[in-house]
Amino acid sequence: xxxxxxxxIIGAGPAGLAAGLYAGRSRLDTLLIEKGVDGxxxxxxxxxxxxxxxxxxxxxxxxxxxxxxRMTAQCAQFGVERLSAQVTRxxxxxxxxxxxxxxxxxxxKAVLIATGAHxxxxxxxxxxxxxxxGVSYCATCDGSxxxxxxxxxxxxxxxxxxxxxxLTRFARKVTIVHRRDELRAVQSIQERAFANSxxxxxxxxxxxxLHGDDGVLSAMTVKDTKTGQERRIEADEEDGMFGVFVxxxxxxxxxxxxxxxQMDNHYILTDDAMRTNLPGVYAAGDIRKKPxxxxxxxxxxxxxxxxxxxxxxxxxxxx
Amino acid sequence: xxxxxxxxFESEVLQADGPVLVDxxxxxxxPCEALKPHILxxxxxxxxxxxxxxLNTSTARRLAIxxxxxxxxxxxxxxxxxxxxxLIKEEATPQAVEDMLKAYCxx
Numbered sequence: 388x389x390x391x392x393x394x395x396i397i398g399a400g401p402a403g404l405a406a407g408l409y410a411g412r413s414r415l416d417t418l419l420i421e422k423g424v425d426g427x428x429x430x431x432x433x434x435x436x437x438x439x440x441x442x443x444x445x446x447x448x449x450x451x452x453x454x455x456x457r458m459t460a461q462c463a464q465f466g467v468e469r470l471s472a473q474v475t476r477x478x479x480x481x482x483x484x485x486x487x488x489x490x491x492x493x494x495x496k497a498v499l500i501a502t503g504a505h506x507x508x509x510x511x512x513x514x515x516x517x518x519x520x521g522v523s524y525c526a527t528c529d530g531s532x533x534x535x536x537x538x539x540x541x542x543x544x545x546x547x548x549x550x551x552x553x554l555t556r557f558a559r560k561v562t563i564v565h566r567r568d569e570l571r572a573v574q575s576i577q578e579r580a581f582a583n584s585x586x587x588x589x590x591x592x593x594x595x596x597l598h599g600d601d602g603v604l605s606a607m608t609v610k611d612t613k614t615g616q617e618r619r620i621e622a623d624e625e626d627g628m629f630g631v632f633v634x635x636x637x638x639x640x641x642x643x644x645x646x647x648x649q650m651d652n653h654y655i656l657t658d659d660a661m662r663t664n665l666p667g668v669y670a671a672g673d674i675r676k677k678p679x680x681x682x683x684x685x686x687x688x689x690x691x692x693x694x695x696x697x698x699x700x701x702x703x704x705x706x
Numbered sequence: 707x708x709x710x711x712x713x714x715f716e717s718e719v720l721q722a723d724g725p726v727l728v729d730x731x732x733x734x735x736x737p738c739e740a741l742k743p744h745i746l747x748x749x750x751x752x753x754x755x756x757x758x759x760x761l762n763t764s765t766a767r768r769l770a771i772x773x774x775x776x777x778x779x780x781x782x783x784x785x786x787x788x789x790x791x792x793l794i795k796e797e798a799t800p801q802a803v804e805d806m807l808k809a810y811c812x813x
Contacts (some may be wrong), residue, residue, distance in 0.1 A: 523795075
């Protein structure tokens with residue numbers, strides 16, 4: 388007889404790691420699967436200011452990677468089994484759930500979907516071809532390539548403005564390109580951006596095309612959202628290139644579950660105990676339909692989900 | 707894995723006799739760190755067909771840009787002084803790198 392876990396968690400972001408911690412403490416036989424980096428989106432975030440208990444302040448702002456490293460270690464302390472693999476297919480009907488991966492098939496009585504989200508692309512011509520050649524969604528990965536050069540940050544939310552501030556460590560000048568005439572980021576972040584002499588703003592503007600010269604980003608077309616007028620912004624002649632960092636929100640990683648679990652606009656619907664429409668299938672974190680997607684709410688979801696799994700297994704509701 | 711730098715890239719990669727895999731990474735690049743153990747694992751299988759090397763672009767920025775590397779991680783295969791295949795950023799999953807190596811080695 389093949390092994391059947393109590394719980395398989397798909398995704399080791401804050402939701403999956405918090406669920407792993409709680410499941411491990413409850414001695415649930417748990418497997419946590421991650422295809423890439425623990426933490427997902429938050430692992431590549433330069434600074435975490437708003438996780439309660441996280442260190443923050445001048446000179447002590449914690450990075451996402453540092454926060455996640457502690458969560459990973461804490462999860463491991465409670466004996467959660469780990470697997471580095473990409474899930475290719477799931478079968479979630481019936482009492483025994485199947486999770487197919489590149490490393491084989493795994494079974495469990497309960498599955499927690501914590502696959503999170505990925506950066507939303509601009510969706511304009513040239514973007515795909517120039518990804519990694521001037522276009523980036525990861526400031527901590529690629530910021531240093533633009534040392535002394537110009538950088539454009541697309542977006543006006545918390546992430547966009549925070550990463551723009553981070554990029555001023557490298558870039559000569561950072562221009563925030565936003566489709567409205569005011570930022571959406573919280574006030575304290577806005578104040579830091581407005582006080583930073585390296586940061587400039589291009590209001591009421593959207594990028595409609597990215598242009599490469601010999602395979603490297605060298606120009607872009609922006610459209611004024613008020614007048615509809617388009618203009619082309621060229622790289623400084625001496626530089627010959629610039630960076631475009633895109634932070635215009637996220638899209639849920641829902642594809643694996645599209646056929647099985649109820650969703651609204653690709654976000655999974657759950658009750659307040661993180662149960663989906665399928666018995667034994669739970670969802671937590673950014674993949675859920677909910678009003679606030681933050682590390683703190685992802686952790687909360689994960690904890691609630693793990694405790695509900697324990698409760699449902701103990702009561703005989705599932706398994 | 708052989709560690710490259712800006713001084714030996716020319717001789718070890720561009721002038722190399724056989725094919726060379728280059729793992730372009732950088733300081734503070736979390737996805738690069740996550741990918742590295744998978745590349746080391748693949749070296750055990752494919753290392754006798756392709757030479758595995760790594761370049762820390764944080765100490766070789768100009769060189770990286772000259773190779774059109776402006777985003778990390780990138781796993782590239784060079785042959786005869788040319789970059790013949792590459793997987794950039796999100797494309798560079800362990801599975802995709804193995805598939806690229808298999809296809810390249812005709813396996």
